[in-house]
Amino acid sequence: xxxxxxxxxxxxxxxxxxxxxxxxxxxxxxxxxxxxxxxxxxxxxxxxxxxxxxxxxxxxxxxxxxxxxxxxxxxxxxxxxxxxxxxxxxxxxxxxxxxxxxxxxxxxxxxxxxxxxxxxxxxxxxxxxxxxxxxxxxxxxxxxxxxxxxxxxxxxxxxxxxxxxxxxxxxxxxxxxxxxxxxxxxxxxxxxxxxxxxxxxxxxxxxxxxxxxxxxxxxxxxxxxxxxxxxxxxxxxxxxxxxxxxxxxxxxxxxxxxxxxxxxxxxxxxxxxxxxxxxxxxxxxxxxxxxxxxxxxxxxxxxxxxxxxxxxxxxxxxxxxxxxxxxxxxxxxxxxxxxxxxxxxxxxxxxxxxxxxxx
Numbered sequence: 001x002x003x004x005x006x007x008x009x010x011x012x013x014x015x016x017x018x019x020x021x022x023x024x025x026x027x028x029x030x031x032x033x034x035x036x037x038x039x040x041x042x043x044x045x046x047x048x049x050x051x052x053x054x055x056x057x058x059x060x061x062x063x064x065x066x067x068x069x070x071x072x073x074x075x076x077x078x079x080x081x082x083x084x085x086x087x088x089x090x091x092x093x094x095x096x097x098x099x100x101x102x103x104x105x106x107x108x109x110x111x112x113x114x115x116x117x118x119x120x121x122x123x124x125x126x127x128x129x130x131x132x133x134x135x136x137x138x139x140x141x142x143x144x145x146x147x148x149x150x151x152x153x154x155x156x157x158x159x160x161x162x163x164x165x166x167x168x169x170x171x172x173x174x175x176x177x178x179x180x181x182x183x184x185x186x187x188x189x190x191x192x193x194x195x196x197x198x199x200x201x202x203x204x205x206x207x208x209x210x211x212x213x214x215x216x217x218x219x220x221x222x223x224x225x226x227x228x229x230x231x232x233x234x235x236x237x238x239x240x241x242x243x244x245x246x247x248x249x250x251x252x253x254x255x256x257x258x259x260x261x262x263x264x265x266x267x268x269x270x271x272x273x274x275x276x277x278x279x280x281x282x283x284x285x286x287x288x289x290x291x292x293x294x295x296x297x298x299x300x301x302x303x304x305x306x307x308x309x310x311x312x313x314x315x316x317x318x319x320x321x322x323x324x325x326x327x328x329x330x331x332x333x334x335x336x337x338x339x340x341x342x343x344x345x346x347x348x349x350x351x352x353x354x355x356x357x358x359x
Contacts, residue, residue, distance in 0.1 A: 025346035028060035039070035041089035047097035065103040095200035105207040112210040117331040125322040129287035154330040203271035208248040241271035258306040265310025276319035291341035
């Protein structure tokens with residue numbers, strides 16, 4: 001596996017590459033271009049600049065998260081073909097910069113949803129959490145305002161202010177869209193871009209819905225094993241693969257994460273791993289916790305053992321972390337707890353390799 005750390009760049013991240021470099025076992029960064037409008041083609045030069053910055057700190061830059069999919073593609077509007085052409089250009093330019101994996105999502109309107117960005121835990125740390133009870137009676141605009149007001153001044157991916165000004169019109173456009181309709185639009189997109197990804201040596205990795213349940217009536221099509229089966233069948237290619245986010249899929253305890261890893265790993269469809277632990281209190285009421293198994297509802301040893309069993313050699317990152325030790329930063333993306341999480345995962349991996357006979 002290749003241990004990575006999501007980095008938002010010099011302008012948008014208080015965490016430095018030097019700090020990331022000092023995390024034991026850290027191999028590279030997962031980056032993106034946050035100043036390119038959604039739907040526009042990503043140029044190669046700034047991607048090359050990130051690569052040079054990473055390499056100057058002995059880190060690799062082979063993974064992107066995310067080249068966002070424009071809403072017109074998800075909606076299946078006539079304008080989608082031009083946005084798909086721009087996406088294809090982004091993939092070609094990414095390949096020129098040495099990118100090998102592109103994570104993306106197909107969630108309508110919201111990339112992810114939480115009801116609290118700083119839920120206090122018993123020990124004084126704070127975490128991201130979701131409680132469906134707290135959404136009752138709220139509008140999408142209410143939730144958007146709460147997210148922005150509690151973002152600590154950072155722009156959060158999927159919750160960009162300019163994007164949120166279009167909420168009302170977006171919900172009108174999605175009126176009547178069901179899962180089958182959204183799934184057809186994903187298939188149209190994949191049939192256009194996956195052959196190009198193959199040609200460029202890029203593995204696409206769709207991210208699960210977060211949370212994997214309809215929010216405000218929007219359709220969700222990446223919720224469980226059955227949904228992954230349908231997506232895999234759309235284009236028979238290793239470049240049509242998945243990001244297995246243990247926190248997203250794992251928020252539904254009916255999703256057997258180790259089984260999912262082994263099943264789709266045998267098909268060579270797992271192209272990226274987001275590994276974090278969560279504590280599920282009841283259906284659709286959960287909060288994030290420290291990575292160690294004892295603190296949450298997920299068996300992190302079994303998750304890492306499943307990755308070993310499929311000979312996973314792709315990128316993995318510790319995903320969200322708690323805010324601890326009085327750190328202030330982008331919710332879920334502080335330095336300290338993600339560094340601890342990375343070391344915990346590396347420790348599990350080393351132990352599994354030793355137990356299974358690999359030094």
